[in-house]
Amino acid sequence: MSSNSNGKQRSHKAEMLLERFGKKLNRQVAGSLVACVHCGLCTDSCHYVQTNPGDVTYAPAYKADRLRKIFKRHHDWTGRVFPWWVGAKSVFTDEDLEELKDISFGKCTNCRRCTINCPMGVDFATFNRMLRGMLVSVGVMPEGVAVVSKDQWEIGNQMGVLKEDYIDTIEWMSEEMQIELDDETAVIPIDKENADVVYSINPREVKYDPRTISDAAKIFHLAGENWTMPSEGWDMTNFGLFSGDDDLGGAVSGMLYDKVVELKGKKLVISECGHGYRSTRCEGPNWAKRDVPFEMESSVITMLRFIKEGRIKVDKSRNPEPITFHDSCNNARSCGLFEEPRELLNLVCEDFREMYPNRVEGYCCTGGGGAMSMSEYSGRRLKSAKVKADQLKATGAKIVATSCHNCVDGLSDCIKHYDVGMEVTQLVNLVANALIIPEKPVIVPVEKEAEKVVAEAAKLAGKRVLIVDDEPDILTFFSTVLEDNGAEILTATDGEEAVQIAIKEHIDLVTLDINMPGKDGGWVFEKLRTTKETQTIPICIISGKPELRRLIYERSVPAPDGYLDKPVDEDMLLRNVRKIIELAERGELASISTS
Template sequence: MNANTHLSGNRLGDPALATAGRIPALLRARINRQTACSMVTCVHCGECAQSCHYALARPHDPFMSPAYKADQIRKIFNRHLDWLGRVFPRWVGAGGKTEETDLSRLKDIVFGTCSGCRRCTFNCPMGVDNAALIRLARGILMEVGVVPQGMSNVCRNQWEMGNQMRVTEEDFIDSLSWVRDEVQYELGVNDVEIGVDKEDCDFIYAVNPREVKYDPRSLINAAKFFYLAGESWTLPRHGWDQTNFGLFSGDDRLGAFMAGNLYQAAARLRAKRIVVSECGHGYRSVRWEGYNWAKHNQTIPTESVIETIIRYLREGMIKVDRSRYRASVTFHDSCNVARYSGLVEEPRWILKQICSDFREMHPNGMNNFCCTGGSGLLVMPEYRDIRLEVAKIKAEQLKTTGADVVCTMCHNCRDGLGDLISHYQLDMKVVQIMDLVAGALILPEKQGS
């Protein structure tokens, strides 16, 4: 699909063309079995309010309840798609005609008061997937151009450049060459290769553009581990961005475009596996959602780099010194990694090889609270105040552990946690698993000693 064709068809960033009258048709076109069930099964028991950090942080504000947020899209469904609502709208609480002002309010609710963490869904006795309804509403608002500018900008970057930070091909290649030099320097060797578009490798490595543009430490660490393990790996020239704002914006076509770029690169280069760097929503998009968006029959296995590192440690391909790291460490489960993807024990297994003082936060695993920066909230500054206000739930959870360091396996969580740690002045550092593994790594000349 041509990106520019899509942009003009999607009317991104052109609010003048926003049409409230298109909403029912868009809803009808996008609703599926999962969202239709969630539209009709809520019994308004209020249980989900006990799960949501927005509702917990503002216990007297009914607008923060997950059911209330979902009801805003449910009203449109009841008015236009539900037969009872069409005949007796008041009976089912259906909304009236949808106006432009309603859309602006809906935008602030679905983009500004939900981080898509899905904690409410896990705690709903009826299995209502409020996060899926929120994403459905976001996708419809994207179609009519009623969308926060930051979200629109990043989506545009992905459509136009194939990556969310507008990294040019030249800058990408330059950064990789710098990363190779740094790895060689740190390891004291001169034969490190960071391949681009190499065919028939064991795996293709997909990264978050943040690793290329702002924070190469993660890529340096990965390249170091891959070198020590003797891996045959490559980055693709196109399709290297594993992040996917199709997930956050609700735009399945963008989801298909981004995930498809990576799947096609893996097939073109005949890679045996796809390995995704530490990124929660990127992993979820590539590993689970992308196949459906791209209607792709995936035959190439996908894993998180955390699973790759576990294999290296288990098979002795890299070695770590457990006595080196003395700080107390707790772990933050990313919603997209734990709740959505089931990777709970894997990061803990690694941390237990490295940290002598590991402390669980509570709740944890699939029941953990969001870092509060999920679903693209970090690129929508207009919602920063409320994001940091409700982050007090997470701040309290972190503080109670008494740990010196909070570790996560997601770039987005790292930024979200960093922001709230600074806002609440917590005496705590935030790191990622690869940072800790790199810090404990026994370099080759010392291995075997």
């Protein structure tokens, strides 16, 4: 504790925060702090305000004033001399800091919609990020932010994906592509030097959605691109953007830049991720305080160029359903990337429909600003998602495409919560689906195809799969698909039953739902991982509630061997189950080697 000139006690953290504030201020931020006239024009632009009418604590100007008050008290002499008159106020206690945390992390996604609507040019989102960074620097932050930041600092990517898991997934996707294209040359090159394109991805793709990697690989391969993926420093996401930690931001983007330089890559292509694109393409050089000696572009622009240059052919009739597009705030409002995805969608989809408002005026998916990692604010987030749900419903589309992994999760939650009845996808999936794959000159004999089918089925023959899910329809669907492919099926509809079966029976794989009555999937997962008889059984999580992932991944046991988002189709289920069993047989599952 220290005391200020009025004799009022100030906590150590509050003291440190004020010291940090002085160091972080620059002219742009000071301008935004001093220029607000409290006109209130920004109020309605915020999705939190629209869904919480009458609660003034969500109003952008009110939220911005929490930092503005401190600025006035310590950096503007009008606030030093007449604090009450101009609303200046300092922070003293740790409770004051908690209040700032609640506002900056829990009531704003830094979507910048209020900024773009401010007549004075006050960039609230930028100084809200700065406030987050100040709080993080004194250890005040939501637990999820601390966990993810730690992973990114220590492991190099924000989901704690180990190098062997990453390489394994890339090789798996490479094999999938070879099979699908029936082309042995179709491989994903790793650490190839002098490539024209170095492709960086989001760890979510490795962990939850490897299909986006194989789809992108297919596009690069068919376009004849000289490309590669780096074995390290491959994470283009950057939690520094969300946590406000410029040091983390600079370190993460710096790792990626270093790798591209090391590989002598000519261009860095960033897969579809709003905050990743903004962090790597726009903010990274500022955080890392260095100029980047190579080009960087979004994979959306790359795919569009491939089509325009005739390097890949697409057939839009393969995507016949009505599709709308959600603009990621970071892509559109902070990086000007909004026409290219539309151009691309019009080339690969038959029925593209605009959502209103859109482009720089679009609403946040409500999963932005790191909100998906802050489970304590999920209730607020889902409430505010009503605005997005209404927007989605009004389009009448069956599918919403977006160029951002955070938005995929945010929209999926929104769609489920408000029962919108839409599917979420990314542009890479749509482009891959529309690809016209050139016919090979050699005709594969029918017998050989049949042999392949038999060989695939053989992978599951005699394998015992325990399906744990409380939904009868899911149990029936999974059982039928896997039984038709030779597996022997056991089922459980609650957690305790699942653990008992796993202990008693010899099981080759467990597919596990998270959200179940009684003992949930998280409990089952930990129990299986820590019980001697079951700890080597491969586990694939299959859940329709992405917000519950923390129940699995925050446990101090080896991560699951697979993760699928519901709804799961037959191909996806089979592909993943076969792969996990195959890797388990070869002793190559990371969970088994670490358990």
